[in-house]
Amino acid sequence: MTDTAQRNSTARKWPEGGVTRVPAWIYSDPDIFAREMEVFHYGKTWNFVGLDCEVAEPGSFKRSWVGERAVIVTRDLDGEIHVVENRCAHRGALLCWKNRGQAREITCPYHHWSYNLKGDLMGLPFLRGAQGKGGMPRDFDKSKNGLTRLRVARRGGTIWASYSDEVPPLEEYLGPEILMRLDRLVSRRPLRLLGYSRQIVKSNWKLYWENSRDPYHATLMHPFLSTFGILRTDGDYHSVPLKEGRHEYTYSQYDPELKNRSTEASKQIKSIRSDLEIKDKEVVTSVVDEFRDGMMGAFQVFPTVLVQQYFNCLVVRHVIPKGPGAHELSWTYFGYEGDDETINRLRLKQSNLVGPAGFVSLEDSEVLALMQPVVESCPESVQVLEMGGHGTEAQDTMMTETLIRAFYDFYRREMGL
Amino acid sequence: MTDWVRVADESDIPEGEPFAAEANGEAIALYRYEGQIYAIGDICSHEHVRLSDGWLDGDRIECPLHQSCFEIRTGRVIEGGPAYLDVPCYDVKIEDGAVHVRRKG
Numbered sequence: 001m002t003d004t005a006q007r008n009s010t011a012r013k014w015p016e017g018g019v020t021r022v023p024a025w026i027y028s029d030p031d032i033f034a035r036e037m038e039v040f041h042y043g044k045t046w047n048f049v050g051l052d053c054e055v056a057e058p059g060s061f062k063r064s065w066v067g068e069r070a071v072i073v074t075r076d077l078d079g080e081i082h083v084v085e086n087r088c089a090h091r092g093a094l095l096c097w098k099n100r101g102q103a104r105e106i107t108c109p110y111h112h113w114s115y116n117l118k119g120d121l122m123g124l125p126f127l128r129g130a131q132g133k134g135g136m137p138r139d140f141d142k143s144k145n146g147l148t149r150l151r152v153a154r155r156g157g158t159i160w161a162s163y164s165d166e167v168p169p170l171e172e173y174l175g176p177e178i179l180m181r182l183d184r185l186v187s188r189r190p191l192r193l194l195g196y197s198r199q200i201v202k203s204n205w206k207l208y209w210e211n212s213r214d215p216y217h218a219t220l221m222h223p224f225l226s227t228f229g230i231l232r233t234d235g236d237y238h239s240v241p242l243k244e245g246r247h248e249y250t251y252s253q254y255d256p257e258l259k260n261r262s263t264e265a266s267k268q269i270k271s272i273r274s275d276l277e278i279k280d281k282e283v284v285t286s287v288v289d290e291f292r293d294g295m296m297g298a299f300q301v302f303p304t305v306l307v308q309q310y311f312n313c314l315v316v317r318h319v320i321p322k323g324p325g326a327h328e329l330s331w332t333y334f335g336y337e338g339d340d341e342t343i344n345r346l347r348l349k350q351s352n353l354v355g356p357a358g359f360v361s362l363e364d365s366e367v368l369a370l371m372q373p374v375v376e377s378c379p380e381s382v383q384v385l386e387m388g389g390h391g392t393e394a395q396d397t398m399m400t401e402t403l404i405r406a407f408y409d410f411y412r413r414e415m416g417l
Numbered sequence: 418m419t420d421w422v423r424v425a426d427e428s429d430i431p432e433g434e435p436f437a438a439e440a441n442g443e444a445i446a447l448y449r450y451e452g453q454i455y456a457i458g459d460i461c462s463h464e465h466v467r468l469s470d471g472w473l474d475g476d477r478i479e480c481p482l483h484q485s486c487f488e489i490r491t492g493r494v495i496e497g498g499p500a501y502l503d504v505p506c507y508d509v510k511i512e513d514g515a516v517h518v519r520r521k522g
Contacts, residue, residue, distance in 0.1 A: 104499075104501070112464075112482065112483075114463075114483045116499070122484075122497075122499040123480070123482065123483025123484040123485060123499050124483065125482045125483065126481060126482075127484055128471075128472050128479075128481070130470075
């Protein structure tokens with residue numbers, strides 16, 4: 001067998017054990033990665049690209065990503081939102097180098113081809129040559145040389161893009177459970193941008209995707225959670241896979257008394273230390289129950305985002321693949337127009353829980369970055385996913401890997417593995 | 418610019434071709450169109466380039482860079498290119514075979 005044939009993903013065979021086993025080669029094989037991009041990110045999916053408050057004014061833009069492809073989200077002079085590839089239609093140069101800004105047009109730095117915010121080619125230098133020489137052929141049609149446009153969908157303050165003409169409408173793609181949870185966070189009031197953090201994680205994007213489907217690790221690897229009583233194994237917790245494993249949500253009911261209770265489960269977790277105290281208790285104890293449901297949770301919309309509410313910190317984690325061995329995590333923090341100073345301060349303070357150096361999230365990117373060389377060095381090794389049984393059903397516990405199994409059930413079907 | 422400035426001899430200005438000139442340090446272009454001489458600002462309102470290096474098509478000049486078009490009789494921008502602002506327009510008078518211009522307004 002040649003090297004190419006060996007690497008050919010169709011030659012890959014999923015190990016015995018179905019969704020309770022995951023082969024390590026899915027995290028490093030370049031052919032698998034290329035196929036994931038085609039099937040998922042450039043296929044029949046809706047990709048999160050940004051919030052409408054990031055392009056609030058007509059004539060504004062922001063850069064984003066769909067899979068590995070750079071895109072630009074624009075709001076044209078009529079207020080309509082567009083998503084176009086950040087790639088000049090001429091020679092493929094990167095058009096827009098600024099993360100956000102105001103503009104009436106986008107001009108390529110290479111040959112100064114100029115586009116409006118809808119992506120139409122407005123003009124190009126020396127169309128008719130110079131001194132009667134050169135120039136474009138007479139039949140060159142500017143209207144056929146605009147930027148590549150993606151389909152756009154909006155829900156509340158969120159913006160989504162797709163390369164597919166066949167993907168169902170966004171509402172149908174999300175399904176009623178995700179829609180309800182998304183609307184709860186982004187559709188009731190106009191959004192207000194609070195800020196960003198961004199990081200490169202040197203691991204395959206799926207390791208991160210699984211990580212946020214893995215409540216089992218949360219109280220173990222993140223001592224902050226158990227130490228300060230935010231999440232406990234004895235709390236009310238739900239792990240719910242959706243849409244054949246594509247999406248999922250987890251949530252818990254916030255219990256301010258939990259920290260003071262000691263139960264069998266809490267005694268089992270070594271990391272709970274009673275001698276540690278947090279100096280600024282507002283980070284974990286001051287909560288405005290702004291949705292009046294006492295709920296705290298997160299949900300994933302395949303293949304790009306985890307939307308999360310930690311007390312009053314609201315954040316979108318955008319997972320942007322960068323080849324098989326890396327991904328970018330782009331965290332966008334938001335609140336609402338009309339937020340008062342008190343809740344604004346709480347949102348900012350509680351944003352310390354997440355992000356690249358978050359009290360809680362810090363460990364995730366670190367453990368995954370150290371895991372990547374391990375999975376790369378042993379591509380034929382197999383991982384075990386039996387916590388919570390062998391199934392893919394919803395469970396009301398944190399002690400389960402049902403969400404990861406449900407994801408691989410979906411993944412194998414779509415990838416033909 | 419409120420005073421008349423002499424910018425060219427009338428015989429300099431051909432039909433069907435822009436004539437680049439300067440008036441008080443401002444780049445202008447003169448056009449002869451249907452027997453009449455017109456003067457408008459010669460720097461494109463989109464990017465800094467002389468319109469007179471572009472393509473004259475009847476009563477409109479097309480920018481060499483991005484094909485924004487302007488009416489040579491009024492300086493008015495024509496929708497379709499990236500430029501959205503007019504270029505200045507000048508009054509023109511001929512005296513003793515010399516062309517004089519004055520900024521309108």
